[in-house]
Amino acid sequence: MDASLAFPILVGLIAVALLFDFLNGLHDAANSIATIVSTRVLRPQYAVAWAAFFNFIAFAVFGLHVAQTIGTGIIHPEVIDAHVIFAALIGAIVWNLVTWGLGMPSSSSHALIGGLLGAGLAKAGTSVMVWSGLSKTLLAIVLSPLVGFLLALLLTAIVSWAAVRSTPFAVDRAFRILQFASASLYSLGHGGNDAQKTMGIIAVLLYSQGYLGGEFSVPFWVVIACQAAMALGTLMGGWRIVRTMGLRITKLTPMQGFCAETGGAATLFAATFLGVPVSTTHTITGAIVGVGAARRVSAVRWNVASSIVWAWIFTIPAAALVSAMTYYATTLVGWK
Numbered sequence: 001m002d003a004s005l006a007f008p009i010l011v012g013l014i015a016v017a018l019l020f021d022f023l024n025g026l027h028d029a030a031n032s033i034a035t036i037v038s039t040r041v042l043r044p045q046y047a048v049a050w051a052a053f054f055n056f057i058a059f060a061v062f063g064l065h066v067a068q069t070i071g072t073g074i075i076h077p078e079v080i081d082a083h084v085i086f087a088a089l090i091g092a093i094v095w096n097l098v099t100w101g102l103g104m105p106s107s108s109s110h111a112l113i114g115g116l117l118g119a120g121l122a123k124a125g126t127s128v129m130v131w132s133g134l135s136k137t138l139l140a141i142v143l144s145p146l147v148g149f150l151l152a153l154l155l156t157a158i159v160s161w162a163a164v165r166s167t168p169f170a171v172d173r174a175f176r177i178l179q180f181a182s183a184s185l186y187s188l189g190h191g192g193n194d195a196q197k198t199m200g201i202i203a204v205l206l207y208s209q210g211y212l213g214g215e216f217s218v219p220f221w222v223v224i225a226c227q228a229a230m231a232l233g234t235l236m237g238g239w240r241i242v243r244t245m246g247l248r249i250t251k252l253t254p255m256q257g258f259c260a261e262t263g264g265a266a267t268l269f270a271a272t273f274l275g276v277p278v279s280t281t282h283t284i285t286g287a288i289v290g291v292g293a294a295r296r297v298s299a300v301r302w303n304v305a306s307s308i309v310w311a312w313i314f315t316i317p318a319a320a321l322v323s324a325m326t327y328y329a330t331t332l333v334g335w336k
Contacts, residue, residue, distance in 0.1 A: 025235075035256075079120060107280075149287060183261050185261065
């Protein structure tokens with residue numbers, strides 16, 4: 001590549017990465033606000049502002065373990081260059097836009113991981129994979145919704161037992177207040193886990209171009225830019241997916257919304273501190289299904305839940321395919 005073009009291309013790729021982060025917030029706004037909107041505790045326009053604020057301040061709570069995993073734990077950082085990052089981002093963005101248009105809550109996180117894998121494999125084959133980080137991430141695809149499901153189910157049972165002597169009005173009023181706390185925690189976990197994925201992408205791009213010296217790290221300006229892009233995307237909302245997540249899977253009361261958000265938040269907090277890039281979509285869907293199943297199994301619209309599962313299954317391979325095709329296409333037009 002011509003040296004005179006290297007810096008403009010770097011700036012352009014950082015802009016594309018921030019666009020992905022914005023779309024991630026737009027796409028995943030539903031994860032943060034679906035329960036609090038469906039229980040009518042907050043109107044949608046207020047709920048997205050609430051979620052956006054906690055998405056933004058998440059960097060002050062969590063470390064950067066997830067960014068480290070994305071930057072160095074999916075494919076070997078020495079094979080990453082501007083070409084690979086471009087193809088990875090295009091793969092992730094295309095899949096995000098397709099599922100957003102269809103109103104399907106797929107995982108932006110796994111779209112990005114699929115994009116990285118597809119571009120890396122297109123460039124250098126299977127030797128690029130970091131199996132330790134990749135296996136941890138793939139295992140989380142199964143475990144995060146399962147843990148969210150079990151925690152929400154357990155919380156619903158505990159809270160129902162504790163409130164058995166209270167009147168329905170008192171329970172409803174109490175959990176309408178408590179849902180503000182649980183929604184805040186979930187949005188905090190969402191911002192902490194999801195925004196770090198784009199931080200990792202930008203940081204490894206800077207590292208590959210020699211801007212970070214000899215050691216991988218995440219500059220503070222990258223942290224702020226990614227949190228801001230995520231928060232702005234959340235503020236714009238994603239109403240089709242909100243309807244799917246909050247209204248079509250099962251009907252929720254404020255108590256159930258609190259249990260779903262708290263179970264989901266606990267899962268995200270644990271994963272973020274451990275450096276595991278989980279899907280916030282998987283996590284909250286599992287938790288919503290858990291509170292619905294606690295009431296009765298028939299309360300869950302399993303046909304909707306199963307269609308969401310199919311979107312999860314296809315996300316990594318679909319994003320990887322688009323990414324690999326992008327890498328090959330740009331190679332054919334002269335990008336080496």
